[in-house]
Amino acid sequence: MNRPDIQQLYRAHHGWMKNLLVRKLRCPEDAADLAxxxxxxxxRKPLSFDNVMGGRHYLSRIAHSLCIDLWRRRQIEQAYMESLALLAPECIPDVAEQQVIIDVIVKVDQLLSRLPRKIKRTFIAVQIEGLTYQQVAERDKISIGSVKNYLAQAIVRLTSFREEHHLD
Structure with a gap:
């Protein structure tokens, strides 16, 4: 799809998309941002569509994905704020640092969400929970070789995703 086609798609569907997002989010400001x-x-990633309805279908899928991302980010922000409430006031980072931390947590969550369940569970157990390969193998009733294999797959997939999406 070339730039004039995107402009045509924008003119034809922006209002529809914003209304769709207002219904989903119940917030005109968030809807406008996501549209x-x-x-x-x-x-960033031009596509071609056979007809105008194909563009509308694709836009509705994008809208759905953006809503899920927004809701997930808000869950992460809420959990982070709840964890900050448990800290002594002098240990709480300033607002700018909090936003950086939340952004990093969101990126990590996005990366991990793309892993198959077994691989993700193993990666989190070793890298975040600090379990040994033996502990993970016993907990999940798998071999140590499987633990190593899952970790290797996680690292390859996460590295590939990070490079593809220019996440640093």
Whole structure:
């Protein structure tokens, strides 16, 4: 899809998309932001559609994905704020640092969410919970070789995803 086609798609569907997002989110400001994000995605990764309805279908899938990302981010923010409430006031980072931390947590969550369940569970157990390969093998009733294999797969997939999406 070339730039004039994206402009045509924008003119034809921006209002529809914003209304769709308002219904899903119940917040016109968030809806406007996500509608813009959806069209920005099209500018970064142009696609071609057989007809106007194909574009609308694709945009609705983007809208759904953006809503899920927004809701997940808010869950992460809420959990982070709840964890901050348990800290002594002098240990709480300033607001700018909090946003950086939340952004990092969201990126890690996005990366981990793309892993198959067994691989993700093994990766988290070793890298975050600090379990040994033996402990993970016993807990999950798998061999130590499987633990090593899952970790290797996780590292390859996470590295590949990070490189593809320019996440640093």
């Amino acid at each position: 813009q994000d959806a069209f920005e995605r099209l500018l």
